[in-house]
Amino acid sequence: MNKTITTEDSLINMSSGRGDPQEFSYDPCEEPSYDILILSGVCTCISLCGLVGNGVVLWLLGFRMKQNPFTVYVLNLAIADFSLLLVLLLNLSLHFISPEYCISYYVFFLINSILFVLFLFCYFAGMYLLTAMSMERCLAALFPLWYRCHRPKHLSGILCGVLWALAALFATLMFTSCFFGESCHQLFYVLSSVNFVLFSFIPLLSNLALFIKLRCGSQRRHPGKLYVAVLLSVTFLFILGFPFSVETFLAVFYPRIYYVSCVLASLNSSINPVIYFLVGSCRRCQFQCSIRAAFQRLFEEGATSEERSQVPGDAVMETSV
Template sequence: MAESPTAEQLESVHDTTVQTSTNWSLDPRTEAAGESVSLHWAEIPSLVIALVGLVGNSIVLWLLGFRTRRSPFSVYILNLAAADALFLGSYFGLRMWVIVGDLNLVILDQLGRCLLGLSYRMGLSLLAAISTERCLSVLFPLWYRCHRPKHMSAAVCAILWALQGLFSGVFGALYFLNKDDLDDFYFVFDLVQFSWFLLLTCVLGVSSLTLVLRVQCSSQRRRPPRLYLLVLLTVLVFLLCGLPLGVFYAVQFLYDFYIIPLGLTRLLACVNSSANPFIYFFLGSQWRRRGREPLRVVLQRALGEEQVESRNLVSQICRKVIPTNATDSV
């Protein structure tokens, strides 16, 4: 049977809580109510970035959802913008909830675990799916163009949302149904998260490296398509800004110590989710043209250039393959 903590142990835990509160942790159990004023000033950059990124992702959601014709790749970008908006909105709402003060710490803790964990895992899953599909289009262009299922993008996104939503929903439900014995459940929860994070990070790294080699080879002959650059820049920003948050929890799960401040990783995660809309509009802009273009046109240019190139490439392959097959059959 577990022993009750002594007064010296409680005092030590309180001191540790005071020290770790400067890390802007989203876990309410690590924050003391009397330190909320100092936390406000430390969290201003992340809250501002989250608010700006939320506006940018909302614009992308509006344009791709209602103002443009959807393509297989734009479906991924639409869902990625939804995941980023969910992460930023949850972060901003939960931090404002902590700042206001009158809250239920248990509910806030579980909302943070479910919503932030769901959106972060979903963003990583979508990036892995995007880079993997780009790899297939590069390595097997004819198969990708002719035999790719028509609604594969929508099906992949739906499956990923269902899996992540089910995972977070089961975690939240079991927490409130079984409050007395959670050690084994938390271990399984963290183990599944760690395995999923490790698997997708490896997939993302291999597929991104393949795209880098492809762009490097094609850039010697002609300018690489915007879509390849868009995928590579999005993955690069994630590796620099989004990956540290996953590494933080992975190291904490394996070795139970903090390799970098938790607040810094969440600030970088906000930068990662906020940077994607700016990448889209930057790559879709044509700086030589004078005057302002509608954002819808800029976004379509960033996401649609590769379609023309793939059609030309496949048509060239078909011209070479079809006559050969025809003569062989005769």
């Protein structure tokens, strides 16, 4: 695609009502350029690996392990990541099929726009779910007595449902504003900026602050495996999600930023299963156990850590959080 166009631009083009394909900067019948072929190939390989990894997470947590408040979040996050990777693969397939069969311009952009809305839905949902899981982990560490005694039993399931609905609402707003209004770019700017600050930057700062408090406070404690896994996931979300959050601002200077951000988004959705396995299997700086054993060690610790924690004010708190 020698002339690059971002997917949110395709939404704007479809909503503008202009009828001549020559008015636009992208030809679906044009062969992809060499650099985009490389980026697309990398994104495809990462996405396929991520589908396998998230599929393993879904199988283990859905059918092989007992559910607890944190596995509910992880299971929903795996669903969001699996769906996002699938949408990315479909979008890449569309870009390679369109030159081969010279798909109609309007059909191409309609399908491309729908896939982008689905991508936003999964991307937002994954971001919100990871933020909720990290915030609940912080609450369990900072207020163990309150968390043990007053946490609603079905909080995880209810909160996951609310966050899926919130992601669907924002994706629907993007779709309607682009097809039936003229505020597509402005809405995308606002959503990208607000989501990045509230659901990426702030969770990273709060988790880092908690980590420092646990390691350097007067009652020094060792962070548990689940907390380390959540901290790593939030960190990678911040690093890998940053280019996508600022993509529309940088596209003017670097048109290929959309494809770079898609590669990083696929990496972000693929890396969580790797984090779970490495953290769960790590013991004395060695990685020695099966995938299922690593997951059980990681998530069963998260389910029992608050039960083992002592009430604040006790002489010593030796257990992990």
